[in-house]
Amino acid sequence: MVSVDSKHLNTLINLCRKGYREHQEELYLMFYNYAMSICLRYSKDREEAVEIVNDGFVKLFGHLDRYKEHTSFKAWLRRILINSSIDYYRRNEKHYHNVDISYAKHEFITEDALSKISEKEIIQIIRELPPSYRIVFNLFVIEGYNHREISDKIGIGVGTSKSNLAIARSKLKRRLLTMNQPRILGHG
Amino acid sequence: MDDKDFDKIIREKVDAFQDSGHDAHALTDLRDRLSHLPAIKNAWTGGRTAYIVGSLALFTLINFGIVWYFSEGRYAVLTDEIGQLKNERIQFISLQEELVELKASRVDTVYVYRDLLTIRNTGAAGLQSNNDAFVTDNRYESPQSDPFIASVADYGLTSNNRITRHGMPKYLPEVAIFEQPESPIKPEKKRIPNKTLWALEKHNHKGLDFQFGIEGMFHKSIYDFGTGDINGSLGFMTEVIFSPVLRLETGIHFGGRSYRIKEHEIKDLPPDFFDDYPGYDDQIGQLIGLESDAKLVKIPINLKVFGILDHNKKWYASAGITPEWATEQELEYKYALNAAKPPVGGAEYSSFIGSKQEISSAFYVATLNLGAGTEVYLNKQLRWQIGVFYQKGLSKAGVENRKLHGFGVKSSIWFNKP
Numbered sequence: 001m002v003s004v005d006s007k008h009l010n011t012l013i014n015l016c017r018k019g020y021r022e023h024q025e026e027l028y029l030m031f032y033n034y035a036m037s038i039c040l041r042y043s044k045d046r047e048e049a050v051e052i053v054n055d056g057f058v059k060l061f062g063h064l065d066r067y068k069e070h071t072s073f074k075a076w077l078r079r080i081l082i083n084s085s086i087d088y089y090r091r092n093e094k095h096y097h098n099v100d101i102s103y104a105k106h107e108f109i110t111e112d113a114l115s116k117i118s119e120k121e122i123i124q125i126i127r128e129l130p131p132s133y134r135i136v137f138n139l140f141v142i143e144g145y146n147h148r149e150i151s152d153k154i155g156i157g158v159g160t161s162k163s164n165l166a167i168a169r170s171k172l173k174r175r176l177l178t179m180n181q182p183r184i185l186g187h188g
Numbered sequence: 189m190d191d192k193d194f195d196k197i198i199r200e201k202v203d204a205f206q207d208s209g210h211d212a213h214a215l216t217d218l219r220d221r222l223s224h225l226p227a228i229k230n231a232w233t234g235g236r237t238a239y240i241v242g243s244l245a246l247f248t249l250i251n252f253g254i255v256w257y258f259s260e261g262r263y264a265v266l267t268d269e270i271g272q273l274k275n276e277r278i279q280f281i282s283l284q285e286e287l288v289e290l291k292a293s294r295v296d297t298v299y300v301y302r303d304l305l306t307i308r309n310t311g312a313a314g315l316q317s318n319n320d321a322f323v324t325d326n327r328y329e330s331p332q333s334d335p336f337i338a339s340v341a342d343y344g345l346t347s348n349n350r351i352t353r354h355g356m357p358k359y360l361p362e363v364a365i366f367e368q369p370e371s372p373i374k375p376e377k378k379r380i381p382n383k384t385l386w387a388l389e390k391h392n393h394k395g396l397d398f399q400f401g402i403e404g405m406f407h408k409s410i411y412d413f414g415t416g417d418i419n420g421s422l423g424f425m426t427e428v429i430f431s432p433v434l435r436l437e438t439g440i441h442f443g444g445r446s447y448r449i450k451e452h453e454i455k456d457l458p459p460d461f462f463d464d465y466p467g468y469d470d471q472i473g474q475l476i477g478l479e480s481d482a483k484l485v486k487i488p489i490n491l492k493v494f495g496i497l498d499h500n501k502k503w504y505a506s507a508g509i510t511p512e513w514a515t516e517q518e519l520e521y522k523y524a525l526n527a528a529k530p531p532v533g534g535a536e537y538s539s540f541i542g543s544k545q546e547i548s549s550a551f552y553v554a555t556l557n558l559g560a561g562t563e564v565y566l567n568k569q570l571r572w573q574i575g576v577f578y579q580k581g582l583s584k585a586g587v588e589n590r591k592l593h594g595f596g597v598k599s600s601i602w603f604n605k606p
């Protein structure tokens with residue numbers, strides 16, 4: 001029941017606020033898969049996603065007093081996880097070897113063909129994108145940020161953000177086509 | 189398919205993705221990272237509790253300290269004054285007894301050294317005239333000063349020369365003995381006027397005085413949007429008595445405040461009214477009822493002005509503020525399901541869901557207080573006050589940020605030091 005869950009969640013959050021470790025772990029396990037669903041698309045593998053999730057939860061437990069009870073906890077957690085993903089990207093930016101020199105090419109894929117791709121496969125091909133394309137694509141397409149906001153958040157120019165998005169789309173479409181050649185009846 | 193459609197489909201698929209994997213090391217890693225963090229919130233919670241307990245202890249200590257300090261100093265003066273008054277009272281009683289004794293032992297035998305007194309006229313008028321002469325000659329200052337002498341006209345003489353009623357001899361004897369009737373002296377009790385009492389109290393008041401009391405009150409809150417309940421509270425109070433006219437009342441009250449918003453009242457409220465209510469979720473169903481219960485610790489601070497009504501009664505008027513600390517607040521929502529489709533012939537709603545939201549503590553400067561009442565002196569150490577009050581919300585109170593006002597009655601027993 002929604003009411004019971006809501007009450008239990010608020011009680012749990014209050015206990016976490018007071019620093020009870022066992023209740024923090026309970027909250028962590030309760031939202032672990034939800035958090036992973038978000039962080040997996042920002043990371044190259046599961047290990048990296050776990051690290052981002054744990055970064056996010058450490059921040060969350062440190063700032064639980066800022067959480068307003070009448071707002072959605074899931075939405076608040078999601079925002080923290082996205083910021084953790086951005087922080088992770090910026091922290092590791094210098095380790096990424098951006099040897100990928102790509103140009104956006106027009107790729108054509110039908111809606112019908114795209115609908116045959118599973119959610120898990122979509123996540124998988126997003127994770128295969130180079131980090132700089134992946135983060136722009138996620139922030140623009142999934143989270144709804146504009147290029148100005150993306151440039152502020154990850155420290156790139158607006159033009160770079162637009163370019164990265166176009167290349168990310170192109171790569172994804174191409175990958176979708178090649179990945180599911182037997183299933184997709186490609187056009188053009 | 190253009191980019192916009194492509195993005196939309198990708199977004200829908202990504203949002204629908206639910207990870208179901210399990211990473212055994214994830215929790216271990218989190219534990220390891222949390223172990224490096226101090227349990228700040230535990231310390232903070234304890235600190236706040238300690239702060240509250242400490243503040244209350246300090247408040248109590250200051251009150252008792254002030255009382256002790258001033259009482260000790262004043263006791264010496266008071267003891268001296270009481271000693272003096274006791275001595276004066278003993279002297280007064282002694283003098284009063286002496287006076288009574290003296291009045292009672294007034295000479296009741298009159299020795300007349302004159303041989304004879306001739307009655308020049310007969311009849312009552314003549315006798316009175318002779319009596320006047322008799323009294324004057326025998327050194328009575330005034331015949332009217334002695335009621336017995338004044339009524340001598342009613343008396344006559346017997347054969348053995350005693351004056352009796354109804355006898356009317358021609359000559360008075362050499363010696364006449366007048367028996368004075370018993371005349372008890374009973375001092376009349378006179379009530380001192382209120383004005384004098386009040387002036388005396390003002391005159392006798394020295395320095396600060398204190399009294400402690402237990403106060404109970406019943407209060408009804410009034411809200412524009414719902415129905416306030418009648419709530420009670422119990423308080424431990426102190427009055428700092430600056431003068432017979434002016435006192436400062438403060439203390440600590442424990443009580444509650446509750447209200448409910450019923451379905452018909454909800455319908456009249458603006459759509460965004462419940463946005464400030466924590467835990468309110470219109471996705472559950474249509475809200476058809478709300479109950480708010482708060483446990484409060486209140487610290488009333490009131491100035492009280494007194495005036496005299498009677499030798500043991502005073503009136504008072506008071507004004508002040510009451511900061512409040514909501515130690516706990518519970519909001520209970522009642523939602524209706526299928527509100528749009530009531531079952532035919534059945535209740536309006538097919539089912540309900542209750543949702544409770546418990547809110548942690550918060551502090552508010554809550555109300556402006558105005559009050560009036562009366563104080564009755566039960567005995568030297570015990571006073572009873574009863575009065576009415578009105579409260580006006582100064583700031584928005586409660587986690588839902590609502591202003592309130594209300595009224596109530598309160599009664600208190602005050603203990604003054606002996």
